Amino acid sequence: MVLSETATGTDVSVHSTFASRYVRASLPRFRMPENSIPKEAAYQIINDELMLDGNPRLNLASFVTTWMEPECDKLIMAAINKNYVDMDEYPVTTELQNRCVNMIAHLFNAPLEDGEPAVGVGTVGSSEAIMLAGLAFKRKWQNRRKEQGLPFDKPNIVTGANVQVCWEKFARYFEVELKEVKLRDDYYVMDPELAVEMVDENTICVAAILGSTLNGEFEDVKRLNDLLEQKNKETGWETPIHVDAASGGFIAPFLYPDLVWDFRLPLVKSINVSGHKYGLVYAGIGWSIWRSKEDLPEELIFHINYLGADQPTFTLNFSKGSSQVIAQYYQLIRLGYEGYKNVMENCRDNMLVLKEGLEKTDRFKIVSKDNGVPLVAFTLKDSSHFNEFQVSDFLRRFGWIVPAYTMPPDAQHVTVLRVVIREDFSRTLAERLVLDVQKVLHELELLPARVVSNTTVTPNGEVVDNNVKVKKSELETQREITMVWKKFVMERRKMNEKMNGVC
Numbered sequence: 001m002v003l004s005e006t007a008t009g010t011d012v013s014v015h016s017t018f019a020s021r022y023v024r025a026s027l028p029r030f031r032m033p034e035n036s037i038p039k040e041a042a043y044q045i046i047n048d049e050l051m052l053d054g055n056p057r058l059n060l061a062s063f064v065t066t067w068m069e070p071e072c073d074k075l076i077m078a079a080i081n082k083n084y085v086d087m088d089e090y091p092v093t094t095e096l097q098n099r100c101v102n103m104i105a106h107l108f109n110a111p112l113e114d115g116e117p118a119v120g121v122g123t124v125g126s127s128e129a130i131m132l133a134g135l136a137f138k139r140k141w142q143n144r145r146k147e148q149g150l151p152f153d154k155p156n157i158v159t160g161a162n163v164q165v166c167w168e169k170f171a172r173y174f175e176v177e178l179k180e181v182k183l184r185d186d187y188y189v190m191d192p193e194l195a196v197e198m199v200d201e202n203t204i205c206v207a208a209i210l211g212s213t214l215n216g217e218f219e220d221v222k223r224l225n226d227l228l229e230q231k232n233k234e235t236g237w238e239t240p241i242h243v244d245a246a247s248g249g250f251i252a253p254f255l256y257p258d259l260v261w262d263f264r265l266p267l268v269k270s271i272n273v274s275g276h277k278y279g280l281v282y283a284g285i286g287w288s289i290w291r292s293k294e295d296l297p298e299e300l301i302f303h304i305n306y307l308g309a310d311q312p313t314f315t316l317n318f319s320k321g322s323s324q325v326i327a328q329y330y331q332l333i334r335l336g337y338e339g340y341k342n343v344m345e346n347c348r349d350n351m352l353v354l355k356e357g358l359e360k361t362d363r364f365k366i367v368s369k370d371n372g373v374p375l376v377a378f379t380l381k382d383s384s385h386f387n388e389f390q391v392s393d394f395l396r397r398f399g400w401i402v403p404a405y406t407m408p409p410d411a412q413h414v415t416v417l418r419v420v421i422r423e424d425f426s427r428t429l430a431e432r433l434v435l436d437v438q439k440v441l442h443e444l445e446l447l448p449a450r451v452v453s454n455t456t457v458t459p460n461g462e463v464v465d466n467n468v469k470v471k472k473s474e475l476e477t478q479r480e481i482t483m484v485w486k487k488f489v490m491e492r493r494k495m496n497e498k499m500n501g502v503c
């Protein structure tokens, strides 16, 4: 994010305390410094500043992997200087990505003949995977409309209002209308009946979510498939389904192998999954898998030959690191089906411990399901004295990062707290969190009755004040960060002076 320096106060803000042994003058914040500094100084300045970031392991807001085995960390570091796109130079890395694509396609029950290669690609994450899948649907639909001599300028996608922001990005960047099925009280996912009603001749696909970001719930893809088949038969359209399995794609096959949500359903033409969520790899990897070659229009694939052999590429970015692909392959062979199943079962058990602990307080209503993504989403039964945002704020003081957000329309009056259970969230931590929640509730109860401000923050960081929507300005956020940072530096400086005094 680029902000003008005058707007945020001071340009000179990267003071050095420890590093003052190496540099006397302060570093400018927004301009490249005139001179070089020693590498030790650069390291210390940055390392010190980064101490202010939260602890990723205590970040219960995120689905993204925060722990891997040291052996895998070693492989990642060894490949950190390999550009993935140089496939001719690094053929083994390319081979590993192809093995991953095939393993995941089989996991999702792609109808492949014996030995037939799967169709798919490694991406930076589910967002890129969704852009690619969306583009394939848009092109297929356009080709069909052209053939039929029908207009092809008003494509749309039908989703639930609970879609992740990347679908809104796809819609805006690639000019596709997003038609959202609204949520309602106690129903926080896409209703398949309403979705199919919304489908028209311009619908390029219906996107179902396996593991809603908001409460982890799996949408009923089977029901959607059946209803849509019926509608296609009646109308002669060929509206397909995409499954956004960003978080659920590595859960359902292990915990609910009998749940039919994937390529076993004929209308499911593509599926995305985030390798960096329950695929158990650090941030930077996702997968897009197509049912068959026919579902990925050839004209979207580029063939390049200036790095060596002919290479097909279908990605938005050209260069990227190789480490994440290698790390994904490590997890797939290291854990195998058995290992993933163990990890997911353990996550579900810890989710149940946490859920029961929260239920025992008798203060919360649980809005997540036991048979979805292992997370607990909950809301206060009574928010007249204090609200979910205060619970979230107070938990931060114990080091926990538990987000609070409002549901999308038409359930925007519901505010939810969410704890994502990842592999590294142990039972001890779950029990500890319940104790801390109890403490927080106790503290909040003792607060004098106050005028409850009705400010809420959506998952996209928008602050909603009663009925007035105000976007919290980036400048304001930046200013707050600056304040925190300055306080930190002042404290460090004082500490340093004291220590100097002692020495």
Ligand SMILES: *Cc1c(COP(=O)(O)O)cnc(C)c1O
Pocket (backbone or CB within 6 Å): 063, 124, 125, 126, 127, 128, 164, 166, 209, 211, 212, 213, 244, 245, 246, 247, 274, 285, 286
């Ligand atoms: C996380 C998520 C995404 C975006 O995935 P990234 O891998 O972060 O790009 C999309 N859809 C759903 C349902 C998600 O949970």
